[in-house]
Amino acid sequence: ARRRADVxxxxxxxxxxxxxxxxxxxxxxxxxxxxxxxxxxxxDVFALKEIFDDADVDRSGEIDAAELRKxxxxxxxxxxxxxxxxxIDKDGSKKIGFDEYLRAYYxxxxxxxxxxxxxxxxxxxxxxxxxxxxxxxxxxAEIKSIFVLYDLSDNGLLDKKELLEALADTGYxxxxxxxxxxxxxxxxxxxxxxxxxxxxxxxxYLS
Numbered sequence: 001a002r003r004r005a006d007v008x009x010x011x012x013x014x015x016x017x018x019x020x021x022x023x024x025x026x027x028x029x030x031x032x033x034x035x036x037x038x039x040x041x042x043x044d045v046f047a048l049k050e051i052f053d054d055a056d057v058d059r060s061g062e063i064d065a066a067e068l069r070k071x072x073x074x075x076x077x078x079x080x081x082x083x084x085x086x087x088i089d090k091d092g093s094k095k096i097g098f099d100e101y102l103r104a105y106y107x108x109x110x111x112x113x114x115x116x117x118x119x120x121x122x123x124x125x126x127x128x129x130x131x132x133x134x135x136x137x138x139x140x141a142e143i144k145s146i147f148v149l150y151d152l153s154d155n156g157l158l159d160k161k162e163l164l165e166a167l168a169d170t171g172y173x174x175x176x177x178x179x180x181x182x183x184x185x186x187x188x189x190x191x192x193x194x195x196x197x198x199x200x201x202x203x204x205y206l207s
Contacts, residue, residue, distance in 0.1 A: 035113075036112075036113045036117065040113065040117065045102070045117050046120070046121060048101065048105060049098065049121045052098050052101050055067050055068060055070070055071035057070070060095075061098070062096060062097050063095065063096040064095055065085045068081050068084060069085075087104065088100050090103065098118065098122075099118055102114050102117055134206075135198065135205060139205050143197065143198050143205070144194060146197075147194050147197050149166075150162050150163070150166035156194065157191035157193055158192040158197060159190070159191055159192075160190075163177060163192055167180075180200055184200040
């Protein structure tokens with residue numbers, strides 16, 4: 001039986017710099033550190049993120065003035081909260097994002113280094129491929145009823161003539177049905193069984 005689907009081989013390659021690309025490795029096979037990783041300690045950045053998250057009481061991903069004041073009250077710095085907030089809130093949004101928090105802590109870090117640090121704590125999400133559609137039990141039952149209706153010899157198989165009759169009113173011409181017969185007769189026994197018939201009609205039901 002013929003197969004139309006092509007199976008790609010080999011590993012998929014992503015462009016350099018892509019979030020999904022494999023990190024570069026040295027001659028020993030170890031992952032090389034980026035410039036930002038060599039310059040700044042990841043553990044320190046994650047520790048800052050914990051402090052930020054602790055202050056972010058409503059878990060919005062941002063800190064407002066009240067949340068900062070509450071956090072600073074624990075260290076008796078509450079009176080300076082407004083000044084701290086104005087100094088960190090560079091875009092004047094009345095909210096402090098973690099990127100602004102990083103810029104306040106790492107004043108000499110470049111914009112690219114801040115972006116790198118943000119990726120450490122907010123790695124890009126890899127979307128899962130959608131679940132393949134499958135026939136419902138009701139659809140399978142309907143296909144089975146069609147199969148049984150045209151299984152005139154009552155042997156659990158459709159020969160080519162029976163298949164032509166079963167699909168006569170579906171819009172396929174005889175040549176197309178012959179091609180489908182060859183394609184879906186996967187075991188090459190000259191008949192279409194129920195499983196092969198299901199696969200044959202699956203696309204029509206799920207599209």
